[in-house]
Amino acid sequence: MAHVVSIVIDADLRDRTVNRASVLYRIGCLPGATLLGMDNDRDRWGLIYEYDPAVDSEESFTEHRLLGLARTAIGDPDLDLAIAGVRFWKSTALVADRFRVGRSFLxxxxxxxxxxxxxxxxxxxxxxxDNLSWKVAAVVAGWADESLLDTYEAERQPVAELTVQASLGAARPPAQTDGLVLGASYESSAVVPDGSQPPAALDPLGTYLPTGRPGHRAPHLWLDDARVVSTLDLFGDGFVLLTTPAGTAWHTVVQRESHIPIRVHVIDHPEWPDLYGVGPLGAVLVRPDGYVGFRAVGVPTDSNDLGAALARLAGRT
Ligand SMILES: Cc1cc2nc3c(=O)[nH]c(=O)nc-3n(C[C@H](O)[C@H](O)[C@H](O)COP(=O)(O)OP(=O)(O)OC[C@H]3O[C@@H](n4cnc5c(N)ncnc54)[C@H](O)[C@@H]3O)c2cc1C
Structure with missing residues (x-):
């Protein structure tokens, strides 16, 4: 467990960084130190410095020493600067055993x-x-059973475990954690499995493979030529049932389910069925958090019952 002191520094470093713009600078001359740009004006910086508590106590970081560390890191012993804040912390990786106890959620x-x-x-x-808020809203509004709230822990604790494990590995640039951040999927009673297998990436942490499989984040697709409106813009305030223009049989089914907030959105885009894994008459039900809750490859049937799916997603079965 690394012991770290974060030092907030006010110093105008615009001239020194203008030709080497970055957010993070590893400091070669001060082992364990990283300089972090904290605002766009480049005059507030964070010096993150790892220290050994067997050698240095927190009290040993006096103002005089902090100023010296900052000037060493920046490489100018005479630099005009001020220490705006100091915080000691330990680099830790932990997941709580429970995310819900009664009316309390972590x-x-x-x-x-x-x-x-x-x-x-x-x-x-x-x-x-994002995962919890629509569930609480649904229970408060009365269209979901309280048991829906248990799916919060079931869905988010595994993602937290993966995330914490990833933070113990080698550092990766943000674009190389898309598999974790965008590709993590849920298995719970708030997802209706359709028997399909998840896509298998060679690097699950790094590679995001878009899929409309239940439990996964509904994929992005530009819906207009100007590339302004995305499928992602359709989600957020209730369930959304996506169909093609030919999927009218699904629209009839939705009209029977008026007790749950659900909108139908017809997507007239040649790439949408393949991207979401349905045929021309299929449908995908997206939850308010943008995750796929139910998918039907073709027309409604007894085994593809949208009403039963909605009841399950509302915790009522
Ligand atoms: C050095 C460092 C760098 C990081 N870099 C990144 C990064 O690049 N990207 C990233 O995604 N994450 C990063 N993180 C992690 C990220 O900062 C945290 O995951 C995030 O801030 C957690 O948000 P939070 O709202 O859960 O908790 P916090 O941000 O800790 O917010 C909790 C708030 O509750 C307040 N509070 C506590 N107790 C009480 C109380 N009793 N009553 C009222 N208020 C209270 C606290 O003062 C605080 O404001 C970094 C963390 C560190 C330490």
């Missing part, structure tokens, strides 16, 4: 703590809230 760093490696903690926390 989200974000309260539920899981990653090391800063890979910059994964915030995304995971936002994913928690």
């Amino acid at each position: 989200v974000g760093d309260a539920a899981h703590v990653t090391t800063p490696i890979g910059g994964l903690g915030m995304n995971c926390g936002i994913g928690d809230v």
Whole structure:
């Protein structure tokens, strides 16, 4: 477990960084140190410095020493700067045993703590809230059973485990964690499996393979030539049933399910059926958090019962 001190520095480094713009600078002359750009004006910086508690106590980081560390890291012993804040912390990787106890839910760093490696903690926390908020809203509104809230832990704890493990590995640039951040999938009673297998990436952490399989994030597809409107813009305030223009049989089924907020959106795009894994008469039900809850390859049948799927997604079976 690394012990770290974060030092917030006010110093105008515009001239020094204009030709080597970056957010993070590893400091070769000060082992264990990284300089982090904290605002766009490049005059507030964070110096993140790993220290050995067997050698250095927190008290040993006096203002005089902090100024010296900052000037060494920046490479100018006479630099005009000010220390705006200091925080000691330990690099930890933990996942809580429970994410829900009764009416209390843990989200974000309260539920899981990653090391800063890979910059994964915030995304995971936002994913928690995205997952939980529609479920709480549905229960409060009365169209979902309280048991739906148990799917929060079932869905997010495995993602937290993967994220925490990833933060213990080698650092990767953000684009090389798309498999984890965008590709993580859910298995719970708030997903209706369709018997298909998940896509198999050679590098599951790094590679995101878009799929409309239930439990996965509904894939992005531009819906207009100007590339302004995405499928992702359709989701967020209720269930959305996606069909092709030929999928009218599904629209009739939806009219019977008026007790649950659900909109139908017809997608007239040649790539959509393949991307979402349905035929020309199929349908995909997307949850309010943008995850696929149910998929039918063809027309409605007894084994593809949208009403039963919605009941399951609302925790009513
Ligand atoms: C050095 C470092 C670099 C990081 N870099 C990245 C990165 O690049 N990308 C990324 O995704 N993540 C990064 N993270 C992780 C990210 O910062 C956290 O995952 C994220 O901030 C967690 O958000 P949170 O809202 O769950 O918790 P916090 O941000 O910790 O927010 C909790 C808030 O609750 C307040 N609070 C605590 N107790 C009480 C109380 N009793 N009453 C009222 N308020 C209270 C706290 O003051 C705090 O404001 C980094 C973390 C560190 C330490």
